[in-house]
Amino acid sequence: MNNGIRQFHRWVSIVFTLTVIANFVVMGFGHQIMWVTYAPLPPLFLLLFTGLYMFALPYFTKSRAAQ
């Protein structure tokens, strides 16, 4: 389960990076395409939640071990 979350975060980070690169490419051509501009936001949200989950994980396992 946790490994699945980590893999998911990993692959979504690639998608996020590609959407950011797409933004620079579109800007480089002097255009602004609305859906490209906002394309990084959905993967960024997924990264935020899975990232915060991974951040909190060690604290959960520690408190469980202390009991």
Ligand code: HEM
């Ligand atoms: C948006 C908020 C984000 C949060 C809160 C977050 C948090 C984290 C955390 C806690 C880890 C695990 C570190 C560890 O204990 O080993 C991690 C791993 C990682 N993060 Fe994020 N992250 C975020 C966004 C991003 C973004 C924007 C990228 C890249 C575009 C990214 C790429 C990665 C990669 C490649 C890993 C390693 C995954 C692995 O171990 O296989 N993250 N992140």
